[in-house]
Amino acid sequence: MKKFLIFSFLIILLSLSALGQSKIQITYMRWGDIRxxxxxxxxxxxxxxxxxKIFVNLESTAWGAYWQQLQNRIAAGNAPDVILMDGAYFIDLASKGVFKDITEWxxxxxxxxNYYYDPEVCEWDGKIYAMIRDITLGGIMFYNKDIFDKYKIKYPDWSWDWNKWIEAAQKLTIDENKDGTPEIWGTYVPTWGEGGLYPIIWSAGGTVLSKDKKSCTIYSNPKSLEGLKFMYELRYKYKVCPSESFMQGLSDPFMTGNFATTLGISSFIVSYRKLPFRWGIAPIPSGPAGRFMSANQLSLAIYSKSKYPEAAWEFIKFATGPKGQEIMGKEHQAIPALKLKTRVYFDDPNIKSALTIFSLYEKGQLKSLEFTPSWLEWNNMLETTLGYAWQGKVDIEKAAKTAEDRVNKILQEAWKKLEK
Known part of the structure; x- marks a missing residue:
């Protein structure tokens, strides 16, 4: 009897072991905050x-650390099976053979x-290396309803242009204790690309890059310079937006409750849903050339050296399919790229107004971020160099000229390497 029990126990252990080994385990890596x-x-x-038959292990880290870890793991030949990709790195990695060609799949x-699809973050050299996942809108205006109500100012809407924006911001920049520093600021325009810089330049009628994406145009295009001057004057002429020196250490000004309006991106909504004050969403005010905002998309790619590419593809199909997209949309993590589920994201009273903003996609007023090789390098150079103007250290024209020259050097070298 004892021998029978021992034998039966061994059979159970072997069965459980076989069951565990029968599942293929793959790793999916992404960046993000806790939410x-x-x-x-x-x-x-x-x-x-x-x-x-498949089990996915999720690995995550913060944005900056993510890319460093990913580069290290690629160099070591043990990158995750499924990789969340941003256009900032897509061309550089796709051109080096990091991703599996999934064109036929x-x-x-x-x-x-059936998808809102941007080939810039999925395709390279005529092949598809990633599947589109979601959409992030840039240049959204968030406004603090409590501040607007307290000072009896109408909420921003589609009638707002730059003049109305300045007028409202002046009324809502409040120095209550008269110490020279406002307790409440009328507005804040982020100086980083999709958050505010690019949409302002586009709305002025300007461009960031030339049509072939091989040169920077923020100084040589007078309309681009006009947009930069508007951002500069909000800070130093109208004094309704703090300088970047004042903003140092303040990661998200809107969450402080001390800003009447700010520009930002739709992914901020995940954190804003629990703010202790009432807030709303409006489109970016119309500039001289109209109203333009950004639409950045993330994608999912398979590591070219993955041992289980078919299993990785099964997960990608799920994450970009109806079930995965519905979870993402209902939780307001990001706007689903699957058209069937896009509206799910907007099924919230506080967010519903953003659905009309999304309609700009069909009108061509939501623009991509013009990804190129070494995009992150030149974009960082652009933002850093312009930062001297936002801090009040140099005038905006000098900063723009220097930034354009520096970006052009990076672009020239990047395209030259890629074309070899």
Whole structure:
């Protein structure tokens, strides 16, 4: 009897071991804050529960650390099976053979007409290396309803242009104790690309890059310079927006409750939903050339050296399919790229108004971030050099001229390397 029990126990252990080994384990790596990772965990868990043969391990870290870790793991030949990609790095990595070519799998399994699809973050040299996942709108105006109500100012809407923006911001820049520093600021325009810089330049009628993306135009295009001057004057002429010296150490000014309006990106909404004050969403005010905002998209790619590319593809299909996209949309992590589920993101009274902003996508007024090789390098150089003007150390024309020259050197070298 004892021998029988021992034998039975061994059979059970072997069966459990075989069951555990029968599941292929793959790794999915992404960046994000705590809230974003909580939502991603729900997507991964839903996939794992639906599977008998595949198990996904989720790894995450902050934005900056993510790219350093990813580069190190690529160099070591042990990158994660599924990689969350941003256009800032896509061309550089795709051109080096980091991603698996999934062109045939896309054609076999997915109808891209059902998605809002930006080839800039998925395609390179005529092949598809990633599947589109979500959309982030840039240049959204967030406004503090409590401040507007207290000072009896109408909320921003589609009638707002730059003049109305300045007028309202002047009324809502309040120095209550008369010490020379406002307790409440009328507005804040981020000096980084999609948050505010690019949408302002575009709305002025300007461009960041030339059509072939091989040269910078923020100084040589007079309209681009006009947009930069508007941002500069908000700080130093109208004094309704703090200088960047004042902003140092303040990661998200809107969350302090001391700003009547700020520009930002739609992914901020995940954190804003629990703010202790009432807030709303409006489109960026119209500039001399109209109203333009950004639409950045993230994608999912498979590591070219993955041992289990088919399993990785199954997860990508789930994450970009109806179930994964619905979870992402309902939790307001990001706007689903799958058109069938896009509206799910906006099913919230406080966010619903942003759906009309999204309609600009079809009108061509939501623009991509013009990704190039070494995009992150030249974009950082652009923002850093212009920063001397935002801090009040040099005038905006000098900063723009210097920034354009520096960016052009980076672009020239980047394209030259790629064309070799």
């Amino acid at each position: 974003e990772i909580e939502v991603e965990r729900k997507i991964v868990d839903a996939f794992n529960q639906s599977q008998n 896309i054609r076999r399994d997915i109808n891209l007409k």
